[in-house]
Amino acid sequence: MAFYRPARWQRPLALGLFAALVALPFVLEAFDQSFYIGFATRLLIFALAASSLNLVLGYGGMVSLGHAAFFGIGAYVAAICQQAGINEALFAFPAAMAVAGLFALAVGAVSLRTRGVYFIMITLAFAQMVYYLFISARAWGGDDGLPLAGRMTLAGFSLAGDRPLFFASLTALTVAMLLFGRLAQARFGRTLQAIRENETRMEALGYPVFRYRLVAFALGGAVAGLAGALLANLTGLASPNLLQWMQSGTLLVMVIIGGVGSLWGGVVGAAVLLGLEEALAGLTEHWHIVLGLLLLGVVLFAPRGVAALFGRRDG
Amino acid sequence: MTQLILEQALNGLQFGLMLFLLAAGLTLVFGIMDCINLAHGSLYMVGAYFVAAAAQAADSFWIGLAVGVAGAAVLGLLLEVALFRRLYRRDHLSQVLATFALILIANEAVRAIWGPAAIMLNPPEALAGPVAFPLFGEEFFYPAYRLVIIAVGLAVATLLYLLVAKSRVGMWVRAGAANREMTEALGVNVRALFTAVFVFGAALCALAGGLLGPLLAVQVGMGESVLILAFVVIIIGGIGSIRGALVGSLIVGTVDTLGRALLPTLLRATLPADAAATLGSALASILIYLLMAGILFFKPQGLFPARA
Numbered sequence: 001m002a003f004y005r006p007a008r009w010q011r012p013l014a015l016g017l018f019a020a021l022v023a024l025p026f027v028l029e030a031f032d033q034s035f036y037i038g039f040a041t042r043l044l045i046f047a048l049a050a051s052s053l054n055l056v057l058g059y060g061g062m063v064s065l066g067h068a069a070f071f072g073i074g075a076y077v078a079a080i081c082q083q084a085g086i087n088e089a090l091f092a093f094p095a096a097m098a099v100a101g102l103f104a105l106a107v108g109a110v111s112l113r114t115r116g117v118y119f120i121m122i123t124l125a126f127a128q129m130v131y132y133l134f135i136s137a138r139a140w141g142g143d144d145g146l147p148l149a150g151r152m153t154l155a156g157f158s159l160a161g162d163r164p165l166f167f168a169s170l171t172a173l174t175v176a177m178l179l180f181g182r183l184a185q186a187r188f189g190r191t192l193q194a195i196r197e198n199e200t201r202m203e204a205l206g207y208p209v210f211r212y213r214l215v216a217f218a219l220g221g222a223v224a225g226l227a228g229a230l231l232a233n234l235t236g237l238a239s240p241n242l243l244q245w246m247q248s249g250t251l252l253v254m255v256i257i258g259g260v261g262s263l264w265g266g267v268v269g270a271a272v273l274l275g276l277e278e279a280l281a282g283l284t285e286h287w288h289i290v291l292g293l294l295l296l297g298v299v300l301f302a303p304r305g306v307a308a309l310f311g312r313r314d315g
Numbered sequence: 316m317t318q319l320i321l322e323q324a325l326n327g328l329q330f331g332l333m334l335f336l337l338a339a340g341l342t343l344v345f346g347i348m349d350c351i352n353l354a355h356g357s358l359y360m361v362g363a364y365f366v367a368a369a370a371q372a373a374d375s376f377w378i379g380l381a382v383g384v385a386g387a388a389v390l391g392l393l394l395e396v397a398l399f400r401r402l403y404r405r406d407h408l409s410q411v412l413a414t415f416a417l418i419l420i421a422n423e424a425v426r427a428i429w430g431p432a433a434i435m436l437n438p439p440e441a442l443a444g445p446v447a448f449p450l451f452g453e454e455f456f457y458p459a460y461r462l463v464i465i466a467v468g469l470a471v472a473t474l475l476y477l478l479v480a481k482s483r484v485g486m487w488v489r490a491g492a493a494n495r496e497m498t499e500a501l502g503v504n505v506r507a508l509f510t511a512v513f514v515f516g517a518a519l520c521a522l523a524g525g526l527l528g529p530l531l532a533v534q535v536g537m538g539e540s541v542l543i544l545a546f547v548v549i550i551i552g553g554i555g556s557i558r559g560a561l562v563g564s565l566i567v568g569t570v571d572t573l574g575r576a577l578l579p580t581l582l583r584a585t586l587p588a589d590a591a592a593t594l595g596s597a598l599a600s601i602l603i604y605l606l607m608a609g610i611l612f613f614k615p616q617g618l619f620p621a622r623a
Contacts, residue, residue: 063407063411113615114615117554118615121547122550124543125547125604128604132604135600136593137593246539249411253412286426291419293416295412296417
């Protein structure tokens with residue numbers, strides 16, 4: 001893998017996509033299809049979560065199978081804030097990011113001492129611990145999860161209804177993508193990618209390899225926490241299912257399908273996977289089989305991810 | 316109290332031995348070919364369904380077990396030849412994606428064939444009741460079927476250990492785990508060896524699934540939770556090491572079972588009942604993960620690293 005370098009056509013395409021997304025709720029409402037605004041919001045939120053994993057996995061080269069922990073913690077922090085009587089997203093969302101980020105910092109501090117398969121498994125172990133902790137915590141709903149009484153308010157405006165949450169999610173994703181795009185080309189991102197390519201060399205050059213990785217890991221966790229808080233608002237529930245390892249697997253699959261280490265990998269992967277789910281579920285009851293076969297096809301025939309099929313994004 | 320501890324210790328031993336059947340195949344596939352197989356749990360699930368279906372058709376648990384294990388071995392062979400062979404040279408991410416896809420396919424296929432509800436698998440009638448032992452002048456009861464599982468588990472574990480540690484094929488397997496290129500250069504057909512290991516692993520999965528079937532529910536998704544436990548075992552034991560898998564299985568089986576049974580009681584001595592129940596069950600569920608994180612922190616390669 002080489003350094004990330006944006007293609008020339010990327011900026012106009014991103015601007016076009018952004019404009020289309022801003023117009024989307026109004027178009028859908030005009031055609032009386034407002035159901036799909038909720039679906040689009042879900043897609044944006046998962047794009048955000050997958051992109052945060054892409055920072056860890058794609059740029060950092062850290063195969064984490066525990067990312068759902070940070071995602072789920074974000075959802076629970078939002079729900080717990082509401083339970084405690086704080087209904088303001090301007091407090092709850094940063095709190096979700098802070099808690100998820102700090103937890104990622106702790107997990108990373110232990111896990112990043114290991115390499116390869118052991119790293120995969122230790123991140124998985126931490127995620128399982130979080131899963132079982134929340135399942136046994138009866139004050140937070142245990143098995144059933146912690147429901148939200150209603151959507152939160154953002155700076156005093158309610159997020160209830162299709163449009164407000166859609167635009168909140170779109171804003172979050174846009175800011176995150178701008179940040180990740182800048183980061184990939186900034187010194188931090190360059191160093192991170194160089195560490196992925198040749199750790200020993202970077203170590204020898206005097207870079208604090210461990211600290212760079214840890215910061216990327218914590219940042220990815222924090223952004224995943226934000227995605228979780230948004231999702232809790234969308235579904236009205238912080239569910240322990242969000243913390244399951246299959247959820248980490250799904251996020252990982254999204255990034256791999258989309259293209260590991262290309263800026264848009266997470267977004268493309270989330271769109272492809274959720275879009276396929278939605279389309280296949282309409283066709284057959286047993287759509288998981290079709291989805292599985294398609295994923296096998298991607299592994300065997302498009303190993304660099306779907307994003308790579310549309311031209312190389314890596315220089 | 317002694318009765319409870321002894322019963323739970325035996326349960327832990329039985330659980331650990333079943334985990335070993337799963338972990339043995341997984342650790343060899345992992346160790347020799349460096350291939351992450353998330354679908355190993357699906358083989359366990361499909362194997363249990365095979366055994367249950369065959370047992371129902373033949374009206375005999377033991378015939379069902381034999382047919383089911385053979386069926387899972389054939390499935391393993393097909394999977395290895397059709398898919399896994401292409402994955403060995405690929406990176407871990409491709410393996411994760413491909414085997415994740417297999418989980419989706421397996422779960423949905425089972426749901427389509429056998430329906431979403433759990434199906435019953437009855438233990439052989441002769442073993443349905445408990446047996447009694449004298450213990451410090453008292454009677455100690457333990458289910459006969461669980462004793463049989465322990466016996467079968469011990470027999471298979473011993474056989475497997477002898478096979479890997481003492482036989483020529485086992486020597487190739489260990490050599491392959493330690494250094495694949497070198498083993499190939501010495502003229503061992505690692506490819507055929509791996510097919511054999513994979514098929515053997517699939518058969519062991521079905522054996523564990525079939526034996527545990529009467530104790531747990533045979534249902535969709537039963538493979539996912541046990542897969543994670545098997546991974547914990549092989550990480551603790553050291554990837555590629557049969558000895559590590561055996562020690563790891565017994566540790567995980569006993570710690571998990573004893574923790575669940577005793578922690579809430581022990582905590583009740585110091586904490587109020589409600590807090591003790593909550594904290595106890597939470598602590599019991601995460602105990603083995605804490606153990607694994609701790610072991611990895613001090614011995615990043617596991618207890619018995621195969622690549623010394």
